Amino acid sequence: MLSGCTTSSDHHYLWPHGSRIDDEIEAAGELGIRFHASRGSMSLGESQGGLPPDSVVEDEDAILADCRxxxxxFHQRERFGMVRIVVAPAHPFSVTPDLMRRAPRWRAATASGCTRIWPRRRMKREFCLARFGRRPVAYAEDLGWTGRDVWHAHCVHLSEAEIDLFVRTGTGAAHCPSSNMRLGSGIAPIRRLLDRGASVGLGVDGSASNDGAHLLGEARQAMLLxxxxxxxxxLTAQEALELATLxxxxxxxxxxxxxxxxxxxxLHRPEPESPGLQRRPARSPGRRPLRAAAGGHQRHQRPCARPRGPDRGPGRGRPGGATQRRQSEAGEGRVESGDWRSEIGDR
Incomplete structure (x- = not known):
């Protein structure tokens, strides 16, 4: 929320010590953020050939009962609803094909969206090939996990045919650039997805693979990557901002x-800059927010705030001035007065 985010979707699939999705929804209500709560799950433990420990998997009937x-x-279908529930089995290496087949039935019955984590690394793609004889995209399609109410996270290793499938079925992609960089997963083909007309949004992933969870900073990271x-x-600044919003x-x-x-x-929604982004605001405010996100976004400070006290004066507190140089030399990592206009180009 400190980065300007007003709507969040969290794919949570570990439920230790009696925790429930209710706890997340309660916290979102206290914060006042609009929340798409993904009821994630894992059912294929190590003893059955899956990757997660048996201690964290759930019974599949219990999973579907709790989704219901x-x-x-909690699910609010009306416009501007603040809470929506998403049925969200996790990775293909942590849930069974049976659960993947049963879960989409709730999608048709409740109009709630679905999501699943896309294998972001090649080794997990190889797992799908070895166990199911299919690449992840074909496996998802076989089990009913494509469509306009479905989105997949990461989508790093997509072939041209798989991109075409996303476009043809209206399946969405959630791009998580910082997480993909930190884990060495690769670079998602966002430019190609947008050019083909696919729906692409922006995510920060979990705290285990992102140190900031700052959505505006993530938009800038997507542009640079x-x-x-x-x-x-x-990727232009305008397109990156559109990923984070529209x-x-x-x-x-x-x-x-x-x-x-x-x-x-x-809402006035003219044509976007990229075919894959369905609409955008009338004005183009993309450059300044992404420039302001450079450098010190984790401190949530204004980019051009002037310092107070004895340091104020000629040559101090201005871009390149003495105060800024001392802060930089001290390694404080603060952006009190940095010239954010120089951080990225005008594109």
């Missing part, structure tokens, strides 16, 4: 959030 309870208790392959125009709304299946601009009684 959560939907009937696409450019690192050699094309300085691979793109995320589209992936969540919502047309009631994602923009602040108004036209008459409803």
């Amino acid at each position: 309870r959560a939907i009937e208790t 696409q450019r690192v392959l050699g094309n300085p125009a691979a 793109g995320g709304a589209a992936v969540l299946g919502r047309d009631d959030i994602g923009a602040l601009a108004r036209h008459g009684r409803g």
Whole structure:
């Protein structure tokens, strides 16, 4: 929320010591954030050939019963609803094909979206090939896990045919650049997904693979990561901001959030800069927020705040001034007065 995020979706699939999805929903209500609560699950333990320890897997009937309870208790279908429940079995190496086949039935019965974690590393793709004889995308399609109410996280290793499947079925992708970089997973083909017209949103992943969970900083990271392959125009600042706003709304299946601009009684949503982003605000505010996110976003400070006290004066507190140089030399990592205009180009 400190980064300006007003809607969050959390894929939680570990439930120790009697914890329930109710606890997350209660916390979201206290914060006042709109929340898509993903009731994640794992049912394929080590003793059955899966990857997670047996101590963290659940009985599949109990999983589906709790999904039903959560939907009937919390799911708000109306426009601008603050809580929606997502049925969300985890990785294909931690749930059985039977659970994957049974869970989408709730999608049709409740209109709640579904998600599952996409194997982000090649070794996990090899697991799918060895155990199921299918690449992850084909495996997901066989089990009913494609469609406009489905999104997958990471989507790092996609072939051209698999990108076409995402576009054809309307399946969404949640891009998590910082997590993919930290884990050495690779670079998701976001430019190709957008050019083909796929729905792409932005995520920060969990705290185990992201040190900041700052959505605006993540948008900047997404922009830079696409450019690192050699094309300085691979992803513009406007497109990166759209991933974090309109793109995320589209992936969540919502047309009631994602923009602040108004036209008459409803949201004004003209054509986006990329085909895969369904709509965008009338103005183009992408550059300044991403520049401001550079450097010190974890401290949540204003980019050009002037210092107070004896250091104020000529040459102090200005970009490149003495105060800024001393802070940099001291390694404080603060952005009191940095010239964020120089951090990225004008694209």
